[in-house]
Amino acid sequence: MNPAENIKNQIKNLRTQASAEFDEKMYRKFQQALGKEKAYTAFQNPNTLRLIMHSRITKLATAAVIAIAAVLGITFLGPPGTAAYALEQTIEAGQGVRYLHFYFSSLDSNTTFKEAWLEYDDNGQIKNTRVNWYNQPSGDMVAVWKEGRTQYWNKKEKTLRFFEDEIYTKKCVAFAKRYDPTRTVENMYYLERKGDVKIEIEEPAEKSKPIILTCTWLPNTFITEGTSPQMREIVFVDPVTKLVTSIEVYKLEEGEYEACGVWEYPDYDTLFEPGIFDLEEEAPADVKRLDLMTLDIGLERTDLTKEEIAVKAVRSFLEALIAKDYDRAIKIYGYEDPDDKEGLLKRFEKLNIVRIISIDEPIVPRLDARGELEVPCKVELEEDGQIIEWQIDGVFAQRVIGHPNRWCVKGKFEK
Amino acid sequence: MKILEDRLLIGRFKTGDTEALRRIYEKYKNSLLKLAIVLVNDANRAEDVVHDVFLSFAKSIERIQPRGNLKNYLATSVVNRIRSIRRDAARHNTEQIRDIDCRLCDLPRPEQWAILSEELTLLSSAMRELPEEQREAVALRIEGNMSFKKIAEIQNVPANTAKGRFRYGIDKLRSTLNGKV
Numbered sequence: 001m002n003p004a005e006n007i008k009n010q011i012k013n014l015r016t017q018a019s020a021e022f023d024e025k026m027y028r029k030f031q032q033a034l035g036k037e038k039a040y041t042a043f044q045n046p047n048t049l050r051l052i053m054h055s056r057i058t059k060l061a062t063a064a065v066i067a068i069a070a071v072l073g074i075t076f077l078g079p080p081g082t083a084a085y086a087l088e089q090t091i092e093a094g095q096g097v098r099y100l101h102f103y104f105s106s107l108d109s110n111t112t113f114k115e116a117w118l119e120y121d122d123n124g125q126i127k128n129t130r131v132n133w134y135n136q137p138s139g140d141m142v143a144v145w146k147e148g149r150t151q152y153w154n155k156k157e158k159t160l161r162f163f164e165d166e167i168y169t170k171k172c173v174a175f176a177k178r179y180d181p182t183r184t185v186e187n188m189y190y191l192e193r194k195g196d197v198k199i200e201i202e203e204p205a206e207k208s209k210p211i212i213l214t215c216t217w218l219p220n221t222f223i224t225e226g227t228s229p230q231m232r233e234i235v236f237v238d239p240v241t242k243l244v245t246s247i248e249v250y251k252l253e254e255g256e257y258e259a260c261g262v263w264e265y266p267d268y269d270t271l272f273e274p275g276i277f278d279l280e281e282e283a284p285a286d287v288k289r290l291d292l293m294t295l296d297i298g299l300e301r302t303d304l305t306k307e308e309i310a311v312k313a314v315r316s317f318l319e320a321l322i323a324k325d326y327d328r329a330i331k332i333y334g335y336e337d338p339d340d341k342e343g344l345l346k347r348f349e350k351l352n353i354v355r356i357i358s359i360d361e362p363i364v365p366r367l368d369a370r371g372e373l374e375v376p377c378k379v380e381l382e383e384d385g386q387i388i389e390w391q392i393d394g395v396f397a398q399r400v401i402g403h404p405n406r407w408c409v410k411g412k413f414e415k
Numbered sequence: 416m417k418i419l420e421d422r423l424l425i426g427r428f429k430t431g432d433t434e435a436l437r438r439i440y441e442k443y444k445n446s447l448l449k450l451a452i453v454l455v456n457d458a459n460r461a462e463d464v465v466h467d468v469f470l471s472f473a474k475s476i477e478r479i480q481p482r483g484n485l486k487n488y489l490a491t492s493v494v495n496r497i498r499s500i501r502r503d504a505a506r507h508n509t510e511q512i513r514d515i516d517c518r519l520c521d522l523p524r525p526e527q528w529a530i531l532s533e534e535l536t537l538l539s540s541a542m543r544e545l546p547e548e549q550r551e552a553v554a555l556r557i558e559g560n561m562s563f564k565k566i567a568e569i570q571n572v573p574a575n576t577a578k579g580r581f582r583y584g585i586d587k588l589r590s591t592l593n594g595k596v
Contacts, residue, residue, distance in 0.1 A: 016448050
């Protein structure tokens with residue numbers, strides 16, 4: 001080692017330690033700065049924060065694992081280096097959890113942050129879910145799904161939407177199954193047997209370090225509907241409780257794994273605050289309530305395929321614009337707030353479309369789970385007395401929320 | 416393990432989770448204290464600086480984006496805070512400059528909260544002998560784990576200059592300390 005490296009290492013290895021008094025002072029200042037009583041409680045008593053192993057359910061679950069292991073003859077307390085961990089232990093440890101609270105932080109260009117709460121009934125079926133989105137470009141949002149009915153609160157827009165949608169319900173249940181870490185591991189366990197997922201288990205020799213599962217998903221297996229590239233999830237498992245503590249998500253882009261986000265699971269079976277699944281009560285009075293079930297919008301799908309109805313919806317919409325039948329165009333385009341109709345009318349009146357040149361085969365957007373289809377189309381437009389061609393960007397057709405047999409059109413339609 | 420932990424903590428703190436702030440503080444307090452001690456050569460001043468940096472961080476969390484490097488952000492805040500104190504002192508009283516750069520007290524005062532090792536005391540005194548720019552370059556490189564490019568940005572100089580400042584600083588420290596740490 002050269003002398004410069006030597007001095008650097010010596011300096012680096014020097015340690016200092018903030019005293020308890022300094023910590024106390026900082027905690028007091030944080031409390032004052034944040035103006036919250038609960039802040040001080042959290043700072044003052046870090047050791048009283050709930051630890052997973054202190055949970056009664058977890059203890060029972062862990063005991064159950066040990067009991068099952070005893071029956072099956074699995075040796076957990078084998079000599080160092082023995083590969084003791086198996087996915088079944090995490091699946092067992094998570095059985096009986098009624099309340100689950102977790103976070104997701106995405107790392108794409110629009111960094112978002114999600115927080116979710118799941119409640120199961122006595123039979124282990126999803127009862128209620130709530131997801132909060134923070135730092136969204138379109139503002140903070142909250143979605144609650146409670147016994148089949150969805151409440152959707154857009155805080156920036158000051159709107160609260162209500163709807164019942166079978167497909168949305170399936171997605172909420174799928175969301176819970178997908179991101180409840182126990183169910184995630186269970187799902188991976190079965191998918192691995194099918195060959196859709198490859199799992200590698202790394203159990204560090206040092207027992208205090210987490211067990212790491214590296215799960216690689218084949219393309220188009222990661223989400224329930226739509227397409228996806230090859231994905232990778234790194235699952236961190238507490239070596240004592242065998243419960244999942246966090247999951248890092250990566251996608252394969254041009255041969256390299258790019259970080260998409262991380263899920264963190266700090267709370268297993270902590271009771272939720274009452275009213276957490278009731279946005280009607282929680283949203284302030286000035287938030288506009290919109291019941292989507294009362295709207296008459298979109299075009300009936302009848303017996304058409306998704307692709308056929310997507311093309312039909314776009315064609316009918318463009319034909320209505322050409323005929324200057326704006327009521328029909330607005331109905332096919334769809335809206336969620338009747339007060340938006342006037343703005344749509346102004347927007348569509350500016351478009352002087354005279355002829356449809358082509359409508360191509362619909363395309364499934366990449367990494368999209370909403371089930372919408374992109375419909376490329378080209379039209380002729382009259383502008384300043386001239387006829388010009390316009391390839392319209394970003395025209396989509398999708399189901400109308402709350403009315404699964406109707407389809408509407410989405411897109412900016414701005415030149 | 417937690418390569419994404421800081422971003423997650425910032426995100427959580429933004430949502431009002433005070434436990435996330437506690438974790439950020441616990442994670443970085445000691446390294447920031449050491450950085451401040453070697454830069455100001457005074458444990459009490461260092462604590463004041465770290466105190467101000469964390470307080471300012473807590474108050475301005477709304478403006479902080481979770482995608483940057485939190486450790487770099489906090490280390491840069493320490494440097495900026497020290498510069499700001501120096502500027503204020505220079506404006507008001509030249510005596511205070513000496514006060515800020517004063518030698519470390521031989522005996523910690525009762526209110527001196529950071530626990531200092533003898534080696535760190537020696538290092539801090541040796542750092543005082545370096546010109547301010549070299550002191551910053553050494554501290555940010557070793558304590559802040561920053562690249563020369565990042566140090567150059569902070570010092571508003573080309574990367575090679577930052578590299579040179581670091582090298583000269585290390586050489587001088589080696590000769591001053593001469594095996595004492």
